[in-house]
Amino acid sequence: SVGASHIFYGAHGSDEPNYPDCRKEFYEAFEKAARLGTETDIAIQAPFNGCRKSELLKEAIELGVPLELTWSCYRDGEKHCGRCESCTNRKRAFAEAGITDPTEYET
Structure with missing residues (x-):
C-alpha cells in the first residue's frame, strides 16, 4: 500500500464509446469496489473524461x-x-x- 487517497487515469471522451473501462459507470463501480475492499476513502477519477x-x-x-x-x-x-x-x-x-x-x- 502506498497510502494514496486518489487514483487518476487517462480515460477521455473519445474512448468512452469504444472501451467499457473508460466509461463513467466503470470507474464509479471500481471506486466503490476499491473502497469496500480496502476500507479506505479512495477516489478514482478520470479528469479528461469530458474531453476529446x-x-x-x-x-x-x-x-x-x-x-x-x-x-x-x-x-x-x-x-x-x-x-x-x-x-x-x-x-x-x-x-x-x-x-x-x-x-x-x-x-
Missing part, C-alpha cells in the same frame, strides 16, 4: 509535453505499429487537432 483526444493534444502542446515520447500502441516494439485501433485513434486525434504527428510508425 484532439483537445488533450492541443493542451499538451501548450504545456510543452514531448508528444514524441508518449506511447499509444497496443503492441510492443521500437515504434508504434500504425495499424492497431489505438494507433488509428492517435493518428485521427492529431489530424483533428491540426497538429503534426511526431510519432514514428512501422507503417
Whole structure:
C-alpha cells in the first residue's frame, strides 16, 4: 500500500464509446469496489473524461509535453505499429487537432 487517497487515469471522451473501462459507470463501480475492499476513502477519477483526444493534444502542446515520447500502441516494439485501433485513434486525434504527428510508425 502506498497510502494514496486518489487514483487518476487517462480515460477521455473519445474512448468512452469504444472501451467499457473508460466509461463513467466503470470507474464509479471500481471506486466503490476499491473502497469496500480496502476500507479506505479512495477516489478514482478520470479528469479528461469530458474531453476529446484532439483537445488533450492541443493542451499538451501548450504545456510543452514531448508528444514524441508518449506511447499509444497496443503492441510492443521500437515504434508504434500504425495499424492497431489505438494507433488509428492517435493518428485521427492529431489530424483533428491540426497538429503534426511526431510519432514514428512501422507503417
